[in-house]
Every structure is written in structure tokens, then in C-alpha cells.
Amino acid sequence: MKLIKLKCFLMVVSACFCLSNVGWAKDVKVGFIYVGPVGDGGWTYAHDLGRRHLEKMGVDTKYVESVPETDAERSIRNLARKGYNLIFTTSFGYMDPTLKVAKQFPDTVFMHATGFKKSKNMGNYFARMYQARYLVGMVAGAMTKTNTIGVIGSHPIPEILRHINAIALGARSVNPNAQVKVVWVNSWFDPSKEGAAANSLMDSGADIVTITTDSAAATQAAEKRGLYSIGNDSDMSIYGKKAHLTANIYHWGVYYEHVYKQVKDGSWKPAEDWWGIETGAIDLAPFGEMVPQSVRDMVLKKKEEMVQGKFTVFQGPIKKQDGTLAAKAGQKLTDKEMLSMSYFVEGVAGTIPK
Amino acid sequence: MIYLTLEKRLHFSPVTRISVSLIAIAVAILVGGIFLFAVGVNPFHAYGLVIEQIFMDYWGWQDLLVKIIPFLLTGIAVALAAQMKLWNIGAEGQLYLGAVAATWVALNWGNELSIWMMIPIMILSAMVSGACWAFIPGFLKAQFGVNEIITTLLLNYVAISWVDYLLYGPWRDPGSNNFPVTREFPDSAQLPAFGNTSIHFGLIIGLMVIFLVYFILEKTEVGFKVKVIGDNIYAAKYSGFNIKWITLAIVMISGALAGIAGMAEVAGVHYRLKQNFSINYGYTGIIVAWLGRNHPIAIIFTAFFLAVVFVSGELMQLEFSLPIAMIYLFEGIILFSVLGSEIFTEYKIKIKNVVT
Numbered sequence: 001m002k003l004i005k006l007k008c009f010l011m012v013v014s015a016c017f018c019l020s021n022v023g024w025a026k027d028v029k030v031g032f033i034y035v036g037p038v039g040d041g042g043w044t045y046a047h048d049l050g051r052r053h054l055e056k057m058g059v060d061t062k063y064v065e066s067v068p069e070t071d072a073e074r075s076i077r078n079l080a081r082k083g084y085n086l087i088f089t090t091s092f093g094y095m096d097p098t099l100k101v102a103k104q105f106p107d108t109v110f111m112h113a114t115g116f117k118k119s120k121n122m123g124n125y126f127a128r129m130y131q132a133r134y135l136v137g138m139v140a141g142a143m144t145k146t147n148t149i150g151v152i153g154s155h156p157i158p159e160i161l162r163h164i165n166a167i168a169l170g171a172r173s174v175n176p177n178a179q180v181k182v183v184w185v186n187s188w189f190d191p192s193k194e195g196a197a198a199n200s201l202m203d204s205g206a207d208i209v210t211i212t213t214d215s216a217a218a219t220q221a222a223e224k225r226g227l228y229s230i231g232n233d234s235d236m237s238i239y240g241k242k243a244h245l246t247a248n249i250y251h252w253g254v255y256y257e258h259v260y261k262q263v264k265d266g267s268w269k270p271a272e273d274w275w276g277i278e279t280g281a282i283d284l285a286p287f288g289e290m291v292p293q294s295v296r297d298m299v300l301k302k303k304e305e306m307v308q309g310k311f312t313v314f315q316g317p318i319k320k321q322d323g324t325l326a327a328k329a330g331q332k333l334t335d336k337e338m339l340s341m342s343y344f345v346e347g348v349a350g351t352i353p354k
Numbered sequence: 355m356i357y358l359t360l361e362k363r364l365h366f367s368p369v370t371r372i373s374v375s376l377i378a379i380a381v382a383i384l385v386g387g388i389f390l391f392a393v394g395v396n397p398f399h400a401y402g403l404v405i406e407q408i409f410m411d412y413w414g415w416q417d418l419l420v421k422i423i424p425f426l427l428t429g430i431a432v433a434l435a436a437q438m439k440l441w442n443i444g445a446e447g448q449l450y451l452g453a454v455a456a457t458w459v460a461l462n463w464g465n466e467l468s469i470w471m472m473i474p475i476m477i478l479s480a481m482v483s484g485a486c487w488a489f490i491p492g493f494l495k496a497q498f499g500v501n502e503i504i505t506t507l508l509l510n511y512v513a514i515s516w517v518d519y520l521l522y523g524p525w526r527d528p529g530s531n532n533f534p535v536t537r538e539f540p541d542s543a544q545l546p547a548f549g550n551t552s553i554h555f556g557l558i559i560g561l562m563v564i565f566l567v568y569f570i571l572e573k574t575e576v577g578f579k580v581k582v583i584g585d586n587i588y589a590a591k592y593s594g595f596n597i598k599w600i601t602l603a604i605v606m607i608s609g610a611l612a613g614i615a616g617m618a619e620v621a622g623v624h625y626r627l628k629q630n631f632s633i634n635y636g637y638t639g640i641i642v643a644w645l646g647r648n649h650p651i652a653i654i655f656t657a658f659f660l661a662v663v664f665v666s667g668e669l670m671q672l673e674f675s676l677p678i679a680m681i682y683l684f685e686g687i688i689l690f691s692v693l694g695s696e697i698f699t700e701y702k703i704k705i706k707n708v709v710t
Contacts, residue, residue, distance in 0.1 A: 030705060037678055064671045066678040070624065070631045073552075074417045075668045082672060092533065093628075157520075157532040186518065186534075186629075342532060348407070353522045 015036030028264050030054055030256070032063040033076055035091035035214075036189040042214040042233040043188070047090045047113075049234070050252025054260060069093025073100060086263045088113065088256070090159070091188070098122060109263050114159060116339070119272045125255065125273040126159075127281045130166035130338070131306050132248035134313045135284055136230045137170020139245050140208045141178045141334040142295045143228060144171075150201030150209040150222030152194055153184040154219055157197050157351045158341045159298060162211045166313050167210065168347040174298070181206055191217040202227055206244070219243055228290075235285035247285035253281045274335065278307045319346040355708050360701040371647045371699055378645070379659065380694035382688040389683060395674045403673055404666045417665045418658070419553045420623065424449070424632070425657035426560035428639025430567055433648040437607040438584045442605065443478040444491060446508025446636025447513030448484040452613025453620045454517060455483030457536055457627040460620075461525070462514070462545035471541040476543060477559070477616055484613020485606040487513060492605030500606065510636065517564035521629060527664040535628040545622035563611060573619030580604060612636060638664075638677035645692045647699065659675060663688060 013155045032051050036044040044065065051061050061085060067075045072094050079087050080101055086109045089098045095115035102110045102122040110122040118124060140149045147173055151164050164182060171178040181204060190213070198209045198218035202225055209218045210230035216239035219339065222229035223240030230248025255275055262268040275281040284303065287296050305311035314337075316327030321344045327333055344352065363370070387397030388437040408414035428445045456476040464472060491505035521534035529537075545554040553665040571577035579600055588607075590597060615635060620627050642660055646652035669680040 032421060062675070064668050067668070068630065068633050070628060071633050074665065077413065078668060078672055155533065161532075186522075340531070 017095035024297045025208060028086050029060045029062070029244040030260060031079035031082075031087045032061065033067050033072060033079070033087070033091075033094060034063055034065040035067065035069060035093070037065050038063065040189055040214050041216040041236055041239060042211075042216065042231075044090070046233045046250040047088070047252050048255045053253025054256055057257065057260075059260060067094075070181045073097035076101045076110075077104065082107045085109060086260065086354065087111070088259075090114075092159075095124075109259075109268055111259060114275045116272070118272065120270065123268075123270040123272065125259075125271075125275070127250060127255070127279075128274060128276040129248060129250070129282055130162050130313055131277045132282045132284060133163045133166035134173075135303055135306075136210065136246055136248045137167035137172075138174050138299050138302060139287075139291060139295060140210065140228075140230060141171030141173065141175035141290065142298070143245060144175065144178060144208050146205050147175065147177045148179045148205045148207065149178060149207030150198070150204075151180055151182050151350075152197045152201070152209070152211040152213055153182045153350070154211075154213045155186060156184065158339055161344065161352065162338055162341045163212055164348060164350075165341065165345045168345050169313060169318070172347045178347065180350070182344075182348060184350075184353060185213060186353075187213065189214040191215040193217055194234060195221050198222065198229075201224075216240075231285060237285065237288065241257050241288070242290075244285075244288050245291055246287050249283055249285050251281055251283055256287075276306075277303065278309070320344070320345060321348060357706045359612075359704050359706055360697070361704045363700055363702055367617075368649075371649070372652070374695050374698050375645055375647060375656070375692075377650070377698075378691045381695075382684075382691045385687050385691070386684045389680070389687070393676065393680065395670075395676065400670065400674065404662070404669060407669055408590045408662060408665055413590070414665070416551050416553055418661050419557055420556075421664050422657050422662040423554070423556040423560050423618055423622065424615045425642050425660050426634040426653065427502050427556075427618065428612055428635050429642030429646065429653040429657050430560075430564050430650060431608045431611035431615070432639045433643035433646065433650065433653055434567055434571075434611065435604055436584075436643055436648040437580050438601065439607070440495070440586075440601065440605060440608075441503045442488070442608045442612075443503055443508050443640065444488065444509050444609070444636070445615070445639045446632060446634065447506070448487050448609040448612035449616035449619075449632055449636050450510075450513040450517050451487040451616065452480035452484040453616030453627055453631065454520065454611075455479040455613070456543075456617035457525070457620055458606055460539040461537060464540035467542060469544075469546070470704055472542045473545065473621070476621060477614060480613040480617035481610035482613075484616070487611040487613075488605050488609020489602070492602045492609075495605065496601040504580065513579035517627065517628065519539060521627065525627065527626070536626045539621060543621060544625050547622075552623075553624035556622040559614060559618060559628050563614065564654060567611075571650065576600070612639070641689055641692060643656040644696070 034044040038048040040042055051063060056060050064075045069091055076097055078180045090112045090113045092114045095117050097114055098110050098112045099117050099119060102119050106121055112124045114126050115124045123300060154160055168180040177308060181201055183196050183201055185193045187193060194213050194215050195217035198221035200207050208228040209222050211218045216236045219229040219231055219236045219240040222243040228245050229243045230245050234249055235247050237244040312332050314329040314333040317329045318327040320326050390397040390400050431445050432442050456479060459476045459479050491502045492501035494505055495502045525536045527535055527537040545556055547554045579595050583597060619631055624631055638660055642653055642656045646656040670676045
């Protein structure tokens with residue numbers, strides 16, 4: 001009898017202990033590593049809006065900004081040491097250091113944006129921005145008078161090639177004569193280089209410029225010349241009211257909330273998330289006043305088709321720059337093919353640095 | 355009327371030099387504290403945290419001792435040339451070229467040779483490469499008297515463009531998703547780390563180089579000549595020193611030392627060559643050397659101080675959510691007070707009471 005009592009008592013105690021343990025693990029503090037300053041108005045700013053979304057939910061968050069990709073290990077580890085047990089590292093170059101720190105802190109969850117490595121406690125995530133790029137490409141194709149759209153290239157990696165191709169496909173779907181010109185700056189965030197590249201694109205006939213980099217310099221340059229721009233990652237209209245047609249933007253808050261809740265209720269598993277436009281993680285910024293209603297309607301209709309899964313961006317026939325087929329009529333590119341894209345499609349005038 | 359005037363010091367003792375440097379650091383800390391106070395952070399709390407989380411912490415020491423390595427090597431590279439009043443602003447480029455040579459060795463021979471062969475060959479090739487890069491400004495200076503500040507500085511951009519070319523072209527890792535990085539070095543081409551830490555063998559190399567330079571400067575005839583040329587070039591000419599050759603040699607050795615820094619970074623930290631792997635280490639070396647008044651042993655301490663500044667930067671971000679601009683500001687204040695204090699090593703302030 002006594003023994004049973006003792007057993008019961010022990011069970012209750014251990015149950016309490018387990019419960020309290022779970023409650024303990026539920027205290028999720030979220031850290032962010034940013035590659036640029038939070039005021040870049042683009043990529044990092046978009047992530048920071050996501051972070052602020054978590055703050056509004058009452059979550060304890062912290063960020064470290066302008067962390068060089070080649071010196072990130074220390075910053076990531078510092079966040080982990082300080083008890084941030086869900087850490088988002090938001091640039092491709094953070095992949096290896098994130099993996100290294102993830103090994104040192106097995107109880108912390110690491111999520112790396114735009115990469116492809118995983119481990120027991122590290123996942124990666126990105127959004128299908130190429131869908132929104134296609135839509136802004138349509139806007140550009142409809143609005144250009146010179147049939148030339150300028151794009152500032154950052155790094156010639158599959159992600160960026162995919163995005164530039166999506167712009168070209170979108171533009172040419174409404175304007176078969178549209179050409180996309182590319183200038184590379186080999187940087188993610190370099191406002192002075194981006195501004196100079198925007199000017200040289202406009203010198204060479206582009207009347208709409210857009211970027212695959214992070215700053216609003218191109219929008220400012222277009223505003224100065226009275227030409228158009230399309231923002232990237234964040235709504236950049238405040239940098240050029242008269243120039244900013246629209247922007248392809250992220251709503252990272254939706255995604256960060258999702259991961260936060262997973263970690264909080266213990267259901268998190270190392271995933272490779274690639275969220276599409278139907279999730280709300282990507283979208284278009286509000287149109288500028290100069291975009292006519294007919295163009296808006298056309299683009300929003302296409303967006304609706306994407307959301308409902310009726311339209312796929314990379315669906316054949318897709319011709320490469322050299323005229324060979326990347327996809328036969330009706331053939332959809334697989335995720336793997338999109339993630340390793342290494343060519344430009346027809347309509348892009350530019351070379352991929354080799 | 356009371357005037358403050360500057361009077362040239364006839365002798366400057368080591369004590370003066372050290373105290374001026376210490377005062378410069380103190381001023382930087384003080385002014386930095388005022389700025390911290392201005393943005394609503396208690397400076398005592400902030401500095402206390404630096405001590406607690408860096409000096410009294412296992413990870414903190416690790417971070418420090420990893421970061422100090424490039425500063426030791428670029429610092430001594432700049433300081434050695436500065437002993438002869440040659441300003442090597444090109445340590446950054448020489449560092450890049452050193453890394454290129456080491457990477458070439460690692461990628462081509464790494465699978466065939468053992469680590470005992472690889473590391474010395476990589477160090478040697480980095481030295482040769484850095485020295486060759488420094489040969490250009492060295493030769494121009496020695497032969498034609500071309501200002502080495504300009505030539506060394508401009509060659510940095512050339513060096514970085516070279517690395518970009520290699521990374522976007524022939525050396526790009528096919529498995530990198532088109533990202534501009536080389537393949538990972540084989541194990542035999544990676545500098546070993548101490549135990550379980552990330553502190554790598556470059557620390558020993560750096561300290562050995564510093565003591566070697568100290569020995570050469572203080573105990574050898576060449577070192578004596580270098581110092582004489584630095585102090586008084588006319589006296590050196592009268593004594594029949596071959597200034598051209600010594601100039602060329604010292605600039606090249608300086609480049610070789612900066613080259614080792616590049617090798618240590620790619621082989622000890624990144625295990626591959628990538629863009630921007632040097633976060634201005636070559637330029638930081640200039641501050642390290644100046645703050646240490648170009649004395650080899652002092653450089654150990656100033657490199658340590660700069661490493662503390664580097665590492666405490668994101669601590670401030672984490673603890674007080676200070677923007678990155680605040681950290682840049684702090685680094686600027688240090689440089690400013692160090693350079694500003696330079697005048698006091700050569701001049702002293704005299705108060706003159708002039709009756710009018």
C-alpha cells in the first residue's frame with residue numbers, strides 16, 4: 001500500500017516536472033541576423049518588419065544588423081548564448097556559420113534564409129518571389145515606352161537568375177518586344193554602386209529600372225530622371241513617389257509567426273520551406289498613381305490565378321537566350337530545376353559572369 | 355597673455371610613447387562613453403559588460419583570440435615598413451594576394467601532401483605572393499621615388515578585383531550554386547585549431563613573426579640600418595647605406611607578412627577563399643601599428659585592444675539594441691584620438707607667459 005502511494009506520489013511529481021519542463025521550453029525568444037542595416041528600405045527592412053510583427057504579438061526579439069557574411073559566426077553564437085532559442089539568419093552567406101553554430105547549440109532552432117543546408121536543428125526557408133517578379137514584369141512590360149527594362153543584378157546565383165527570368169517572362173507576356181537589360185554590381189547592398197548602375201541602364205535606353213539588390217538607390221535615381229522604377233523586397237514608394245510603379249514585396253511576418261508557433265508548441269521539424277504567393281508571404285506593393293486601371297486589373301487577375309494555382313510562372317515553352325528550349329510546351333519546371341537555374345531566358349540582354 | 359606652444363621633443367622615450375598611446379585610448383573610451391550616455395546607455399554598465407562578457411567568458415576569449423590574429427600580422431607588416439618611414443597602406447591587397455597563393459596551393463596539392471608539408475608551403479607561397487605584390491610599389495619607390503602611399507593604396511583595389519575574377523571564373527566551386535567561393539580546402543590545408551576551440555594555429559605564427567621582427571630590428575645590423583634610415587635618411591646616405599635595396603627589401607618583407615595574414619584567414623577561419631573575407635584587416639593593421647608606435651612588442655597589445663573593439667561591437671547591439679552606426683562611430687573615435695595624439699609624441703606643450 002505504502003509502495004503504491006509512493007509510486008503515485010512519484011508519478012504526480014514527475015508529471016508536474018514534465019509539465020513544467022514543457023512550459024519552460026515554451027519560452028521562445030527570437031533572434032535575427034541581418035546582412036544590411038534595418039534602414040536599407042529593402043531586404044533587411046522586410047525581415048525587420050517581420051520581426052516587429054512578432055514583437056507586436058508580445059514575443060521577445062532581438063536583432064544584429066550589418067553582420068558581414070564572412071564574420072557572422074560570432075554574432076550568431078552570441079545570440080544563441082544569450083538564450084535566443086529560435087534564430088533566423090537572413091542571408092545566403094550565413095549558411096556555413098549557421099550550420100557550425102547549430103552543432104554547438106543543439107537545443108536552439110536555427111532557420112537560414114535562401115540556403116540549402118539542413119541539420120537536426122537547422123532548417124532553411126525562402127519565398128517564391130519569382131511569382132511576384134512575374135507580376136511586376138507584367139507591369140513593366142505594359143508601362144515601358146522604349147521596350148527596355150533595366151535590372152540591376154546582385155550576384156549571378158540561381159535565385160537571382162530565376163528572378164530576372166521571371167521579370168522577362170512577365171514583361172514579354174504582355175509586350176513581346178520588351179527586352180530586359182542586366183548590369184551586375186556583385187553586391188547585395190551598395191547604394192552608390194546601385195545608383196550608378198541605374199543611371200547607366202537609363203543611359204542605355206531603359207525607362208523602367210528594377211533591382212535584385214537591397215537598397216532604394218535605383219528608385220531615387222529614376223525619380224531624379226523622371227523615369228519609372230519597381231521596388232524590391234519592401235515598398236520603396238517613399239523614396240520616389242513619381243517613379244515607383246509598384247514593388248514585389250515580402251510579408252515575412254506571416255512566416256515568422258508560423259515558425260514561432262511551431263517552435264513554441266514543439267512541433268517544429270527541420271524543413272525546407274518555400275512559400276508561395278497563396279500564403280501571403282509575398283505580394284505586390286500598392287500601385288503608383290501612374291499605373292492605369294487596365295494594367296492593375298490585368299496584373300491582379302494574374303495574381304489571383306497564381307493564388308488559385310491556375311497559373312505557373314515557369315511553364316513551357318520557355319526558350320533560353322541562345323534559342324534552345326529550357327522547357328517544352330506545357331512542361332513545368334520542377335523546384336529542383338528552378339533552384340539550380342543557370343541560364344537567362346529569351347528576352348534578357350545580358351551575360352552571366354562566368 | 356598666456357600662450358600654449360608646441361615644442362619639438364629632442365628625445366622621445368618609450369615611456370612617453372606608451373603613455374601617449376594609453377592616453378589616446380583613455381580619451382577614446384571617455385568620448386565613446388559620452389556618446390553612449392547621449393543615446394541613453396549607462397557607459398559604466400556598457401563597459402562593465404564588455405569586461406564581463408569578453409574577458410570573463412570562455413567564448414569571449416575565443417572570439418578575441420581568433421580576431422587578434424589578422425591584426426597581429428597586418429599590424430607588424432605596417433609597422434616594419436613604418437620603421438623606415440615607409441607607409442604601407444597596401445597590407446589589405448598583400449593580404450588578398452597571400453590568400454590567393456595559399457588557396458592555389460591548397461586546391462592543387464591539398465590531396466597529395468600531408469599537413470606537415472602543406473602548411474609550410476602555403477605560408478611560404480603566401481609570403482612570396484605578398485612580397486611580389488609589394489615589389490611593385492617598393493621598386494617604384496626605390497628607383498623613382500614614387501609615393502608609396504598612393505601606389506600601395508591603389509593596388510589594393512587591383513588585388514581585390516583579381517580575387518573577384520578568380521572567384522567568378524576559374525576557381526568557383528561548381529557545388530556552390532554559382533556563389534563566388536572556392537571549393538573547401540582539404541583537411542591537410544586547414545590550419546589546426548587548439549583543442550575544441552576555433553582559435554587556430556595562426557596565433558602562434560603571428561606571435562612568432564612579431565618576435566622575429568623584434569629580434570631583427572633590435573639585434574641585427576639590417577635592423578640597425580632600417581632604424582637609422584627611418585630616423586635620418588641623410589645620415590644613412592652619408593654612412594653609405596644602400597638605401598634603394600633596403601627600401602625594396604623592407605617593403606617586400608612587409609608585403610610578405612601581410613600575405614601570411616591572408617593565408618591564416620583562409621586556412622584558419624574560412625577554409626576557402628571568398629569575397630570580402632578580410633573585413634578591412636589591412637587597414638585596421640595601420641591603426642594597430644600607429645597605436646603601438648610601430649614597436650613590435652607594443653603591437654601585441656594594440657592588436658588585442660582593436661580585437662576587443664571589434665568583438666564588443668555586436669555585444670553593444672545585442673545588449674542595448676544600439677544601431678551599427680554607433681559602433682562605426684566608436685571605431686572612428688578611436689582612430690581619431692590615436693592619430694590626433696601622434697603630435698604629442700614628437701612635440702610637447704609649453705605654456706608661455708608673454709607680457710605685453
